[in-house]
Amino acid sequence: MGTITVTNLGKAFKQYPTRWSRLVEWMDPRGRAHHTPHWVLQDVNFTVSAGEALGIIGINGAGKSTLLKMIVGTTQPTVGSVSMTGRVAALLELGMGFHPDFTGRQNVMMAGQLLGYSVEEIVSLMPEIEAFAEIGEYIDQPVRVYSSGMQVRLAFSVATARRPDVLIVDEALSVGDAYFQHKSFDRIREFRKQGTTLLIVAHDKAAIQAICDRAILLNAGRLEMEGPPEAVMDYYNALLADRKNHEVKQEALTDGTVQTVSGTGEAVIEEVVLLDESAQPAEVVSVGQPVALRVKVKCVRAIPELVIGYMIKDRLGQTVFGTNTYHLKQVLVDLAAGQSLELDFEFMANIGVGSYSVSVALHTGVAHVANNYQWRDRALVFDVINIKTQPFVGVAWLPTTVRSMS
Structure with missing residues (x-):
């Protein structure tokens, strides 16, 4: 079984003030440094247990790729250590080091040997690799004529030809087409069921929440x-809108979940309630039932433009539906300090049976990253039951009829 242990890991690059400083440092008989260290990663500690899936998220430049390179050994840390057990397969960069002038088949032979396969094993696995990659006759064409998606297909097929104890995947899969993304994530899920330890970097919120048991957030190298x-994705979402006087708070709720509240506080959410057809609060609604989400807001300061939005998420945190007054063409303008307002978002609860949460946001423009006055996750929780409709599965109710064409 595969495990990963990262201890006090850090990486610094040398920055020289002039182009000659490197030479001066090399020739200095006193061994004095003529550079300043630029730390891109510091004091990183975590463990991944056997069979666990860990997601790594963070904005560009946070140190995610550098961290993975140190874990797999292609980059050496400045301080700290990494220890791993089990057979490791990694897909860190597009093409996984494929040589552009060699054919796909020749590159598979080389890449397979780098992964520890013997020539005989690669030959026996080749039909399966070809079948999974689905690049047809291009397998015998030079890699330089491949599209980026074709390179990802072949690289992933080689890396996962046999189930590894540890699978490490960077954001390379985001380059592939939607069909292959689904296919590759299905393979990853199957590996997980069989006990593979997974370390994955992705900006895809749905992928992290669907696959991973736990997540870590890197910010400015820490x-x-x-x-x-x-909870980590909600916090990351709040950091994306980080501005002056912007606060991010998290607190544990009575049900054990974590609520994230962020924003400048120039406008605040006073109340969020789900109403039934009689305008009565409802914690349980039926599939297809007309409901209204009432949001009460108070402007602490004068607000030139205010957009109010909501997002419904399922029990796994996956987004089911979201919209706001910007998309609905009802942006509020020129609101005075101290002014209160109340909006009802009316819709049919055409969602599947289960438990759902509602996030509410106050901002300007199309999304909260411009001016986030307040974003409140888990502002409301409700359940959906099925009383009147035919049985169905999934998070969306699509009323369906059948017509025979014979």
């Missing part, structure tokens, strides 16, 4: 947060 994927 481990900012570690915890359940939904």
Whole structure:
């Protein structure tokens, strides 16, 4: 079984003030440094247990790729250590080091040997690799004529030809087409069921929450947060809108979940309630039932433009539906300090049986990253039951009829 242990890991690059400083440092008989260290990663500690899936998230430049390179050994850390057990397969960069002038088949032979396969094993696995990659006759064409998606297909097929104890995947899969993304994630899920330890970097919130048991957030080269994927993704979402006087708070709710509240506080959410057809509060609704989400807001300061939005998420934190007054063409303008307002978002609860949460946001423009006055996750929780409709599965109810064409 595969495990990963990262201890006090850090990486610094040398920055020289002039182009001659490197030579002066090399020739200095006193061995004095003529550079300043630029730390891109510091004090990173975490463990991944056998069979666990860990997601790594963070904005570009946070140190995610550098961290993975140190874990797999292609980059040496400045301080700290990494220890791993089990057979490791990694897909860190597009093409996985494929030589552009060699054919796909020749590159498979080389890449397979780098992964520890013998020539005989690669030959026996080749039909399966070809079948999974689905690049047809291009397998015998030079890699330089491949599209980026074709390179990803072949690289992933080689890396996962046999189930590894540890699978490490960077954001390379985001380059592939939607069909292959689904296919590759199905293989990853199957490996997980069989006990593979997974370390994955992705900006895809749905992928992290669907696959991972735990997530860590890197910010400016440091481990900012570690915890359940939904809580970490909510915190990351709040950081994306980080501005002057912007606060991010997290607190544990009575049901054990974590609520994230962020924003400048120039406008605040006073109340969120789900109403039935009689305008009565409802914690349980039926599939297809007309409901209204009432949001009460108070402007602490004068607000030139205010957009109010909501997002419904399922029990795994996956987004089911979301919209706001910007998309609905009802942006509020010129609101006075101290002014209160109340909006009802009316819709049919055409969603599947289960438990759902509602996030509410106050901002300007199309999304909260411009001016986030307040974003409140898990502002409301409700359940959906099925009383009147035919049985169905999934998170969306699509009323369906059948017509015979014979």
